Amino acid sequence: MTLVSFAHPTISKIGDKHWFHEINDSFPGQSFGLEVVRILHHSQSAFQDILVFESATFGNVLVLNGIVQCTEKDEFAYQELITHVPVMCHEKPAKVLVIGGGDCGVVRELVKHLEDGVEEIVMVEIDRAVIDLSIKYLPNMAKFHNHPKVKIVIEDGFKFLERLSSLEDSGKYDVIITDSSDPEGPAQEFFDTGYYGLLKNALKPDGIVAMQSSENIWLNLPYLCDLLNKTSQVFSNVEYCQCYMPSYTSGQLGLVIASPAKSRDLKNPVKNFDDRKDLFKYYNSKVHEASFVLPTWAANALEKRTT
Amino acid sequence: MTLVSFAHPTISKIGDKHWFHEINDSFPGQSFGLEVVRILHHSQSAFQDILVFESATFGNVLVLNGIVQCTEKDEFAYQELITHVPVMCHEKPAKVLVIGGGDCGVVRELVKHLEDGVEEIVMVEIDRAVIDLSIKYLPNMAKFHNHPKVKIVIEDGFKFLERLSSLEDSGKYDVIITDSSDPEGPAQEFFDTGYYGLLKNALKPDGIVAMQSSENIWLNLPYLCDLLNKTSQVFSNVEYCQCYMPSYTSGQLGLVIASPAKSRDLKNPVKNFDDRKDLFKYYNSKVHEASFVLPTWAANALEKRTT
Numbered sequence: 001m002t003l004v005s006f007a008h009p010t011i012s013k014i015g016d017k018h019w020f021h022e023i024n025d026s027f028p029g030q031s032f033g034l035e036v037v038r039i040l041h042h043s044q045s046a047f048q049d050i051l052v053f054e055s056a057t058f059g060n061v062l063v064l065n066g067i068v069q070c071t072e073k074d075e076f077a078y079q080e081l082i083t084h085v086p087v088m089c090h091e092k093p094a095k096v097l098v099i100g101g102g103d104c105g106v107v108r109e110l111v112k113h114l115e116d117g118v119e120e121i122v123m124v125e126i127d128r129a130v131i132d133l134s135i136k137y138l139p140n141m142a143k144f145h146n147h148p149k150v151k152i153v154i155e156d157g158f159k160f161l162e163r164l165s166s167l168e169d170s171g172k173y174d175v176i177i178t179d180s181s182d183p184e185g186p187a188q189e190f191f192d193t194g195y196y197g198l199l200k201n202a203l204k205p206d207g208i209v210a211m212q213s214s215e216n217i218w219l220n221l222p223y224l225c226d227l228l229n230k231t232s233q234v235f236s237n238v239e240y241c242q243c244y245m246p247s248y249t250s251g252q253l254g255l256v257i258a259s260p261a262k263s264r265d266l267k268n269p270v271k272n273f274d275d276r277k278d279l280f281k282y283y284n285s286k287v288h289e290a291s292f293v294l295p296t297w298a299a300n301a302l303e304k305r306t307t
Numbered sequence: 308m309t310l311v312s313f314a315h316p317t318i319s320k321i322g323d324k325h326w327f328h329e330i331n332d333s334f335p336g337q338s339f340g341l342e343v344v345r346i347l348h349h350s351q352s353a354f355q356d357i358l359v360f361e362s363a364t365f366g367n368v369l370v371l372n373g374i375v376q377c378t379e380k381d382e383f384a385y386q387e388l389i390t391h392v393p394v395m396c397h398e399k400p401a402k403v404l405v406i407g408g409g410d411c412g413v414v415r416e417l418v419k420h421l422e423d424g425v426e427e428i429v430m431v432e433i434d435r436a437v438i439d440l441s442i443k444y445l446p447n448m449a450k451f452h453n454h455p456k457v458k459i460v461i462e463d464g465f466k467f468l469e470r471l472s473s474l475e476d477s478g479k480y481d482v483i484i485t486d487s488s489d490p491e492g493p494a495q496e497f498f499d500t501g502y503y504g505l506l507k508n509a510l511k512p513d514g515i516v517a518m519q520s521s522e523n524i525w526l527n528l529p530y531l532c533d534l535l536n537k538t539s540q541v542f543s544n545v546e547y548c549q550c551y552m553p554s555y556t557s558g559q560l561g562l563v564i565a566s567p568a569k570s571r572d573l574k575n576p577v578k579n580f581d582d583r584k585d586l587f588k589y590y591n592s593k594v595h596e597a598s599f600v601l602p603t604w605a606a607n608a609l610e611k612r613t614t
Contacts, residue, residue: 014319014328021321021340029364030553033328033338057336074525077602218381218553244551244559244602246337246525251558252551282602290597295384295551295589 027249045129047186071247080283081243083109086175086208088269093174098123099157101179102130104142111144124153124160161198172204178211196234206261213254217298225305236262241291267292334556352436378554387590388550390416393515395576400481405430406464408486409437411449418451431460431467468505479511485518503541513568520561524605532612543569548598574599
């Protein structure tokens with residue numbers, strides 16, 4: 001008989017089963033739980049605690065510093081929204097930069113656009129271990145990690161952007177996607193105006209950025225208002241959208257979408273691929289528009305912050 | 308020192324805190340958890356296990372047979388969607404029937420429409436204990452339980468509808484809302500064609516019904532297709548919508564909206580109260596429309612079932 005270890009601070013036994021519980025000060029008093037079949041990997045990388053486990057009903061799960069990054073069951077919702085909202089709002093998103101995104105899910109979605117304008121995909125991830133583990137345990141997410149049009153740079157995204165400060169406009173990016181973990185651990189610097197300034201500097205004047213918002217409207221609306229205010233100090237055009245995401249806190253993911261170009265319509269795509277069957281599993285043009293529709297109380301709060 | 312009891316099968320200790328975990332065969336392998344401050348009530352009524360606890364961050368929580376029915380933090384999303392979607396699609400929803408809804412949250416929302424067409428509100432709840440406990444522990448939800456325009460009947464909703472079979476058209480309802488628990492325990496009969504036939508019989512030919520769907524698109528899409536097929540055997544006009552609901556499985560609530568009148572537009576309200584500030588916290592006309600927009604894979608699956 002082989003003894004299977006469930007030793008991780010996030011895993012406890014309830015009845016005769018082992019459960020992962022996402023308990024964190026960032027979302028006090030609530031916790032999403034998944035039944036664990038077995039731990040596939042646990043290590044402390046140079047940057048963070050990395051846990052990969054096989055769940056009973058959500059497929060394999062990647063956890064960084066105790067927080068779910070993706071599950072095989074629902075990852076497509078996040079990956080599709082954060083990728084296709086900015087890309088589908090841009091007429092010709094030739095050069096796309098991904099900061100973070102070590103599971104390579106955003107890269108997978110970007111590869112779908114190689115026939116309609118995307119020419120260059122650069123991904124800058126600080127932690128090589130996340131990429132390697134995703135290739136091994138999340139193969140459907142990481143399947144294009146070695147695609148010829150994809151360039152992966154192992155570096156701190158903040159430092160990578162600093163090095164771009166001398167870029168000519170022609171070298172700048174059309175779309176930049178920040179697919180980071182929450183602002184605890186290595187992603188902390190991605191949630192402040194210094195970072196937004198670097199993003200703007202690396203972006204063409206009509207470019208678009210998409211960033212995961214960490215908190216959501218139910219969890220911490222004042223934080224979200226603050227985050228949007230910070231973004232608005234750098235970008236003249238700032239919007240917020242969300243999608244359903246069962247394995248994330250409160251069952252949703254929030255995104256900040258922004259552009260230096262005030263006239264850009266971020267809430268409506270300029271392209272429509274709804275007739276290209278099986279291209280997207282979550283995204284379509286109606287989903288794009290609906291993702292910007294917020295419940296009254298949250299819409300009012302986010303609107304007031306701009307007045 | 309007073310010893311506080313946390314004795315309930317759904318509550319366990321993790322670290323130095325007590326957590327409620329919603330573990331159920333209906334949503335295997337996943338579990339929403341809330342930190343428990345104290346149990347306010349626990350009893351076995353004639354119909355179900357009733358638990359009310361004070362949570363650390365979601366206010367007071369009502370749990371029936373181990374499943375969260377409502378929390379003070381997010382109940383408004385559910386109550387508003389299930390009420391205002393059918394009512395706002397009806398030109399004059401004079402007579403409204405609520406089956407279930409013992410927390411009286413739907414009744415609270417219906418009272419908001421007394422100035423724009425609602426004349427009579429009847430609520431049929433099988434378990435008086437749920438009403439009494441809601442009055443005590445969820446006072447903001449139950450605040451209109453004794454409103455002069457509200458009639459509460461303590462009876463099995465199924466039997467109540469059977470008794471209506473001899474109604475003249477003029478006595479029938481314009482809107483019927485089934486605000487039931489999931490199909491385990493006393494609400495089981497609310498998820499079959501026999502019940503839908505009774506609903507149709509009690510509804511005016513141009514009336515509208517709204518029913519919580521129990522499962523959602525992430526959890527059990529084949530079940531949902533089956534549920535919509537069953538509903539379509541009785542109603543010629545059937546739609547599905549959803550809202551964000553952090554304390555429900557997968558972070559969302561699904562609703563079946565149906566009418567015997569094929570020409571009725573259920574996806575767009577016929578009235579617009581967006582300028583009546585503070586009337587609704589979740590609902591507005593854009594939320595109404597957006598709630599019917601489903602992710603591509605789910606929209607395709609639900610569409611195919613009808614062909």
